[in-house]
Amino acid sequence: MNKDQLLKKRYRAEKRFKFYGLVSITLAILFVIFLVNVIFSKGRAAFQRTTIAVEVNFNTEELELSSNASIEEIQDADFYDLSINSLLKLYKTEGAKQEKELLRVFSPDHDIEIKNFLIKNLDNLNKNVIVNLTTSDDIDQLHKGNYPRHLPEERRRISDFQLLIYDQLVKENKVNKVFNTFFFTNGDSRNPEVAGIGGSLFGSFFTIIITLILSFPIAIFASIYLEEFAPKNRITDFIEININNLAAVPSIVFGLLGLGILLGTFDLPRSTPLVAGITLSLMTLPRIIIPCRASLKAVPPSIREGALAVGASKVQSVMHHVVPLSIPGTLSGTIIGLAQALGETAPLILIGMVAFVVDIPATPIDPSASLPVQVYLWSEQAERGFVEKTSATIMVLLSFLIVMNFIAVYLRQKFEKKWS
């Protein structure tokens, strides 16, 4: 082969290589677009809730309340009869079957919704007010255009009579779509129309805070000690190998550890953010230590020598010069480690966070769900409402992860600018 041919061959190889790179990047982008598209198209609807305007007369006598009732008094009152009466006025019904069908247009907790409305708007006592009540999941889906109403009646859960009611109410402009605040404020529920991620948001929040408090200081001190002070011998080599191995251990193994030791031996409360936080700290520690050590190692030795040469002690040279320079890498490593912990599901399932928890946790030792586990729980449900809520929860989780990663990038750039 002469020189010309060789040169051409090299150029061809270069073009081929570029082409492969372009193809893989295009594929990756297509996958991301596909993923985001699927999640958005399914999850978008969960941020809206269908309501029907119902006239309610908050008559104190009918509610057996005093004329200027306090919140506590209202809280204890029974709104069921008032609620039923208001709903039945919406449409003319004949017989118990039709009454039942009319009530089933609404979410089962309509009386509590009415009560909560009154508690928020106390001045409506003794007045006739229009209240927007949440519809059942089926009507919600029907209004969002996801319900197969052309099917014969026996294959639908919505009866012909309910369709009649619905069409009439739509004609009267009583059916509305509002922003679904329930999705963010409510806990889990068997009824998809009122189920929310409020509980899992708090659960995840408590879990991440505990993970941060436990893993950050330990990881920082461990990496500074190992990198700057520990003698290089067999023991430290052994520790280093173990840290690297631990970072690669499947997360479910940490779940087993939490189950066996935290729940089994120490008898900590099951399904709580406390246990989840400790378990995830164990998992996150090596994942933070590794980038922290890398960023300490990246500080040029000349800086250490410069400090030592003017008479700084070892601790001073590390704390005054090396650690400040490693802050960007340390912080972004920590945040990315925490982001991984936030999205972790398997270990949480093992320590019982997979339980159905309706209440929103007030402390880290209350039973609670967490965002990824909520996704897992809802993904098993057949109702269309849960399907869209699963995607919506994924959207919330992903946006948290994206925000955390952006913070990591921002901190890295901010501190790096400061030092150069």
Added chain:
Amino acid sequence: MVMINNKVKIKTTNLNVYYGDKQALNDVNLEIHSKEVTALIGPSGCGKSTYIRCINRMNDVIDICRVTGSIEIDGNEINKKEIDVVSLREKIGMVFQKPNPFPKSIYDNVSYGPNIHGLAENKVKMDEIVETSLKKAALWNEVKDRLNEPGTSLSGGQQQRLCIARAISVNPEVILMDEPCSALDPIATAKIEELMDELKKSYTIVIVTHSMSQAVRVSQRTGFFHLGKLIEVDTTEKIFKNPNNKMTQDYITGRFG
């Protein structure tokens, strides 16, 4: 005729240094005289840098390094465990091959040493130390208006002078310079050499250099190292005009190395 000072500042006797199994210095006996510039020359890897790093115990940083023999400063043995390296390094400053200012402001670079040793009781005193150090390092006029800018924003030559200012800020007795000009252009080099002439009035200076002409220009005494051994040490004039050893002769005339 150059004035030769006869007061010995640093004296090493049978100094041996090992990196693991490898011997880097072999029975080095060298006397460094007070308030003059001693140049150490020799081919790469001959142990010059290792030698000066023994004087301020910088080799302690290297785990596998072992130093035997005696190093005396003003007659006091420093190569023993009980010696406090922190106060030793306060007395013996060092300037490195590559300028290594801290990634902090110019002011903080100079004030760091006095700060950790508690040399200034207040801000006014500190300002004074920073100013005199920078003046001694012939950098004051160039940076006096931008003391808060990062030290890393200076040019290479300025950075090296900043490192010299940092070294003299703690008022040392000895300044060790490990090829301080090897990363600098000729103009910056000339400035540093000029500065050394000035500094030797108050400090004992040991400089490692690869440049024969630099050794001739700045030093009063020169030691020639080869393969971990001190081959010859004498006044610079003698070494470069009429060395006793054939190897020295060959090295300074460029026949090897």
